[in-house]
Structure formats: C-alpha cells, structure tokens
Amino acid sequence: MTRGLLVLGVASAVLVLPSVATAAAPAAGQPVAAAQRTPITAAAGTANRPCPAPTPPVARPTRPAPPPLDPVHAAIGGADLATAGLVTPPDTAAPPRVSATSWLVADLDSGAVLGGCGPHEYGVPASVQKLLLAAAVMPRLDPAGVIEVTESDLDFEPGSSAVGLVEGGRYSVETLWLGLLLNSGNDAANVLARLGGGPDGLTGGVATMNSEARQLGAYQTHAATPSGLDGPGQYTSAYDVALIARACFARDDFRRYAATKIAQVPAQAANNTKGYPIWNDNQLLHRYPGALGGKTGYTDLARHSFVGAAQRNGRTLLVTLLGAEASPLAGWQQGAALLDWGFGLPSGASVGQLVARGQLNPQPPVPARAAGTAGVRPDDDQRSRPGGLLMAGSPVVVLGALALVLVRRVRRRRAGTGQPATGGDPHPDGSAPG
Template sequence: MSRPPRPSPPPAEPQERAVGGPALDTAGLVVPAGAARPPAVTAISWLVADLDTGQVLGGCGPHEYGTPASVQKLLLAATMLPRLDPQQVVTVTDGDMDIEPGSSAVGLVAGGRYRIETVWLGLLLQSGNEAANVLARLGGGPDGMAGGVRAMNEEAHRLGALQTHAVTPSGLDGKGQFTSAYDLALIARACFADPTFRRYALTEAHRIPAQPAQRTKGFEIQNENQLIYRYPGALGGKTGFTDLARHTYVGAAQRNGRRLVVTLLGAEPQPARGWEQGAALLDWGFSLPRGAAVGRLVEPGELTASAAATPSVLAATGEPRPAAASGPLEDGLVARWPVAAVVAAVIGLLGAALLWRRRAGRRRPS
C-alpha cells in the first residue's frame, strides 16, 4: 500500500540496538528456537514481551526506529501519573487548545475546570491531544509544556528506552520524534505497573462534566481500544495514528497467570486493524511455553547505573551505553571531544619530557 515518505531516523547506534540482548539487534524476525511462526502482520516492527518476567518472547525489527503517533501518550502517563493529584481541579488554558486542526481531541474547552482524573481519562480513552497538553504543562513545572516534554525524555532514559525521543506530549508528529517497538514495551511495562493506569486503561466510558461558564453541556466518552471489549483477559493499551506513523498500537492481556504486552509500529489497517494484529500476536505469545525467550526488557535505572562503570568494564560486560536524554549526540562530537583532549594532553607531556632530557644531556660533563 502507498505510504507517505517516512522521516529519516537518527543513525543506528550498535549499543542501543543490543539493549535487551544481541538477538534483538536485527531488522528481521526473531523468535525462540522451535517456536511456531508468528502470524503475518502489516506492522513494520513489533515485539511481544512478558510484563512480569520481562522476557521478550519475539519480535520483528524490535530496535528499528519508528514514529509513535498517540502511543507516545503512554510515555506521558509513565512520566506524569506519579506527579499529579488525580483529584486536583485544573483550568484549561488557550495554550492547551493549540493542537493540529482535525486531530484527535476529547472536547475540553478553554477556561473549563476539570479534575485531573477526567483529563487522564480523556487522554487514554479518546486520545485527546489537548488533554496531553494540559498534563504536560501541569507536570512540567515552571517551564510548562516544554518542561513536561523534557521530563518525558528523562523518564524514557531512566527506563532504558534509548531510542525514544519525544518532541510533542501527544504524539502529534514532530521533527526528530522517534521510538521503537522495544522501547514501547519498556514504557508500557512501567504504565501497567501502576494500578491507577490499569484502572484507567480498562475504563469503558466516562462523563465529561458541563462547563456552565463556557456554555457547554456534559457528554460521555468511550474507550477507543477495542481490545478491552473483544479480547478475553484484556488489560488495555493505546491506539495511535498519523499519516507519517500510520497505525501504531500497544495492548496487554492476561491468561493462565501470564501477562503479555504487544507493541506495533507502522501498521496498515487492512486486512486487519491494529488492535486485531496485536490480538493475533498476543495469541501467538500465549501459545509459547514459559521460559521461551529471545531477550529481555531491561529494568528501570539499569542502564543509567551501568553508565557509572568505567569504559573498560562496559566493554568487558557488553553493557550498552545510554544515550543523552534529549536524543542521540549529533555526529558523536560531544562523545569524542574528551578523548581528543586526553590524547593531546598526553602528547604534550611526552614532548615536554623529551625536551627536558635533551637539555639535561647538554649540561652533563663528558
């Protein structure tokens, strides 16, 4: 099917592509030995993992860069849910309503007063982009929405999602905004560890209150994620779509004491919609025996802690080097500068020592 031109991703970093295990460093299919072939999907990349053990059951191009669309709202949730009081009443500003015309909105109004819990439900049920702006602004501190996006990137770094860089809080396309199927699994795992998120993700409907001062009536919203209605054991997730990203999806379910998550990037809705492709991959994952894996999801803070090790230790253990929270270093210049400085200093010291020896030799009696 015809697609709009894909944005150019950042240069591939070998250390980042090996996060979770060397088998995940592939643009193709990776499944456990002897496993049945997974169902065919239209997604450019995908991954299935165990939410509890962190085992990666399989994937296709798990570390390939992709455009997130609204599944980026999960990173916003992972970042801001611990920061914001759900019972606090907040006022929506004109700036919060600055979203792309025709893009997904829940129906909040400037000047309206809403509980933060209502804003979260507007974000997760109806993918409201204005709701994303509100939450990023509130959680961003003195810098407002910009601070919120910066906090999202810091959280991605902490989780080990080194290929993720947020530019907008909502997932509306922005230059340099990327993620990967592996990173989305890390982010989803953090979300599903939060009981408040789990409750929101399974909420089927919520009423947005009337705003008499703005002369707007109340109305009801429904959860757009069809997985919760049609897949036994569904735990929820998030849908996404933009012209550039195409269809993106994150979904989770439980069966026989196992909780699995599936992530998809760059899918087309035919012959099956994103949630249906996710459901088929979940079925495949549940069919695998426990312990079958091709890699693992790193733990929050694990890669940050390994950055404190010396370079020789990192090289010896094969631990990946974390990227800057703001994204990959441009041309690697920041990373190479300290090495060049050390080399120059060593050369200077050797030259000074040689000059001293020559002068001392001239003064020594024959």
C-alpha cells in the same frame, strides 16, 4: 522510514551491555557494576530472517531519516534483539503475518521478550507516545486536583483527536487521564504536560518525558510533542514502547484508567457546556477476552501504532507494534493475533529481556516540587513504580541531545464545542491523526 538505512552488521560485532541472559538483573534502580557487564554477540541467523508481512507491500509516506542506529542500543535486552528481521524462540510456531513494520511481544510480569520483528528499528509513535507522558507525569499529579484549561492548551493540530475540553473549563486530573487514554485527547495531553512541566510548562513536560525515557532504558525514544502528533526528530522503537508500557502497567491507577470502557466528562459553566460520555477507543478492551487495555495511535507519517495487554491462564502479555496499516487487519486485530501467538508459546520461551528502570544508566533524582500548585504533588508517591523519584537526564547518551529540540508550534484549534473532536483514534480505521 527507509529500512535499509537501519540494517547494521551486528551479527559479528561484540557488544558490551548488562547481561540479561546469563546473570540475574540488578534490583530496579540499581546501576550495573562493571563486573556485571559481559560481552554478548548476536546469535547467528537472527539478522537475516525476514518479518512475516502481507504481500504486496503497502506504499507508505516517506519519513525523515532517523538518527543512526547505535549497535549498543540495538542489542539492549539481548543480542538476539539486534536484528532488523524476525526473532523468535527456536522450534516454536511462526508468528502471524501482520502489516506492522516492527513489533514485540513480552511477558508483562517477568519482562521476558517472547519475540519480535525489528524490535529496535526506529519507528514513529503517534499516540502510543501518550504512554510516555503517563509514565513521566502520572506520579507527579494528584488525581483529585482540579485545573483550569487555558487558551494555549487548545493549540494543536486541527482535526486530530480531542476529548473536547473548553477554555476556562475546570476538570479533575483524573478526568484528564481518562480523556487522554480513552479518547486519545490531544487537548488533555497538552494540559497534563503543562502541569507535569512545572514552571517550564508544556516544554518542561516534554523534557520530563525524555528524561523518563532514558531512565527506563528507552534510548531510541525522543518526544517532540506530548501527544504523539508528529514533531521534528520524534522516534521510538517497539522495544522502547514495551519498556514504557510496562512502567505504566506497573501502576494501579494507570491500569484502572486503561481498563475503563466508558467515562463521563462533567458539564462546565464555561460556554454553558453540557456533560457527555466518552468511550474507550481501544477495541482490544471490548473484544479480546482478558484484555487489560493499552493505547492506539495514528498519523499519516506513523501509520497505525498499537499497545495492548491481556491475561490468560495466569500469564500477562504485552504487545507493541509500529507502522501498521489497517488492512488486511486493523491495528488492534494485529495486536490480538500476536497476543494469541505469544500465549501459545511454551512457558519460559524467550529471546531477550525488558531491562529494569535505571538498570543501564541511573541518574541523580530531580528535587521534589513544592506542594500547593493545583493538580500537582511532590514526587513522593512512587509506591507502584520501581526506582524512586523521577531522574534527571543522561549526559552520555547521544540521543539525549535531541531533548533540546523545541516542541513545534502546530496550528491553533479551539475545542470550544464541549464535545470530543472526531479523530483517528476514536474510529476503527484510525483515519485521522491522534
């Protein structure tokens, strides 16, 4: 990504958005009335503070040009966030030097943004996009449902991360979520997207992900694949990833999956496959006190991405980072350093706010699915997420048009061994995609 293309002169622009600094946010899922919208301007000096990064800079692959950065979208959550540089509370300690091109630290409970580097700059998600799949599809699926893996479910990039599902194998939906979040299984992502997409299958699952992103206010996010494997027009931002991760951590079932350190994939009659254990590849969970889990990611194009959450002294913080290198620190270590910095800030320090679901542009609900499909339930279990049923897409957001981009066909891979494929996420250096 060429960062120069994304630096906008927002310091003097007047932007109209829901005011998060001067007025209480409306209840989750409620529209922002016109009377509640107040002009906000970017604070002086925030656009010219460079992000702390290791030197010399690391050479990165050339990325396709992202969409133009809408100044309104760049200031979602507060005017101070409309910067390609560093934004931190005044009179606080400097954040650590990390190789991530963009990052954000927020309070998971209150939604207060504690600081960031280019929080609305476009980045490539890699497997942290699986959190959007979870946010969009987890409420639709019965974890006790059992499904059969099809040939098309195993159609994804060779050598990328997989949990080792076999064609004809029958797995519970819960096992699929564990395989997705512990082993970053691209095979599990395909199955879950197919189930969540209903009659439209995997393509419908990706469309559901994009609809969910808009409902969360993640207007800079567009998914082309359910797994986060690179696809045409696929982008996100550190701020958007934080919105998505916050929606995930609002669910008790997601928290339980994300905090699981080891799980068992059951034996299958198909191919006479034996059962085997899988381990959570998020080292933060294993090595950071108070860690709640999160998600790792890597592709050659995206580089390393990371999401992590942790509790300390009654506070729960979230960190998201995009475009990192594994040197001098691994992605999870960069996340840990930023969490330490966030926990060291005084209570109440903030530079912005994570908007509530539906706050910016609520839409009519999608009709509930009929019951009876294996592993799928009607959209009636929304107890642990605000805002009611999943919503339809927004006709007024320019980025929404990108939802028409078809999921690319990737090379076929048969995960017929019944063992998890070696891939980037299960390894500390994240050397392979997934």
